[in-house]
Amino acid sequence: MTLSLCALLALISAGVWTAMSHRVAAALALVAVSVLWPFVNSSIEGPVLWVVGRGHGLTASDLLSPVGVAAAAVRLWLRPRDIDPGTRRLGGDSGTAAPNPDL
Template sequence: MLAGLVLVALVVSAAVALPLKRTGALLLAAVSVLWFLVNSPMEGDVLVVVMPGHGLTAGDLAGVAGLLVAVAGWLLADG
């Protein structure tokens, strides 16, 4: 249940990140990192193996996308 709530927070923070400029980018980055910590019930298949027992899973893609949008939002913000 916690993972589901964090996923909802990730989607909502992505929706408000760009209008909130750098504050939104920081919020989205924080929720994206939190997603990596709680997403184990929703991980799915391993897409890329980094080392035995560790890799990038389908569930991790939401956090990766959130971080990419956060970086773009930070870079595009007007100071």
């Protein structure tokens, strides 16, 4: 139980760190803990959502692992280089167009 709770705390901490920072290390930590999570979550699994076979099924806590990996992938995909510092929006378009020399 203690190992499961420590892993859950690490998963939550890595998720918050990934959401709050733009560091690659945060996203990689979230992926590492997310991959570890299914192996240590047995004592706090929660309700079974889908029964696969006798004694086996998909539980609520099993869904934390793919969500963590997806969140890390999104954070790595939307790195700060993609955000225009002037508008804090994606795409780098600040609303001002450069003059066209052909006109």
